Amino acid sequence: MRSVVQRVVRGSVKVEGKLISEIGPGLVVLLGVGRGDTGRDAVYLADKIAHLRLFEDNEGKMNLSVKDTGGCILAVSQFTLYGDCRKGRRPGFSDASPPDEARNLYNIFVDELGKLGLEVATGCFREHMTVEIINDGPVTLLLDSKKNI
Template sequence: MRALIQRVSKARVCVDGDSVGQIGAGLLILVCAMRGDDEGEAVQLASRVAKLRIFRDDAGKMNRSIRDMGGAALVVSQFTLAADTRRGNRPGFSEAAAPDEGKRLYEYFADQLQSHGIPVERGVFGADMAVELTNSGPVTIWMDSADRR
């Protein structure tokens, strides 16, 4: 699985003009299940995100996790994280999981993150979503479960 993680002071996702998920301080997490991924990748990625120390401590150092600071997460499906741009000008997405499997793993990842005691809001899988955020820092981190295999 792949995730693009942004530390935010607030974030919101809308579908057809209606807000479907919204958080204050925490993480906006764009997630993509890749072909061949299973629950193990979702468990591992959720655990890594929950422990990721990218929030400032009292000394101003990035030394606190989302759990430490009591933040929330907004998890949004984003199959375009699977983009292959090595050939031509049009990205290919053949490495993304099939839609049914992608949705299942996206939901499973969000559930696993929530099991770490993190309040989780979600986008709508497969919907045309508008994502609004205020990136704090800015801090943006890329994670790929394949990097840990």
């Protein structure tokens, strides 16, 4: 499972011009589910992201997590994180999980964040979305559960 984690001032998701979700200060997480990912990957990433120290303390050091700050998370499914661009000009997505499996693991990820006490907003799975991300810092990290478990 892969994610792009961005510290944000705000973030939102629209579908067909209609606002679906929005958050204020917190994290936008673009989440890709790969073939062979399991619930263990989802739980690992949820815990890791909830506790990453990406927010500044009173001394200006990144020592606080989104949990510590009371921030929110906007979780957006993003199968294109598994795009393979090594051959040709069009990415291949054969490493992305099939939609039904991906939806299940995405939901596990979102549920785990909620169990950790975080307010979580979501995008719309398998919909064309307009995602607004107002990055703060900018702070952007790439996480891959297969490189850490």
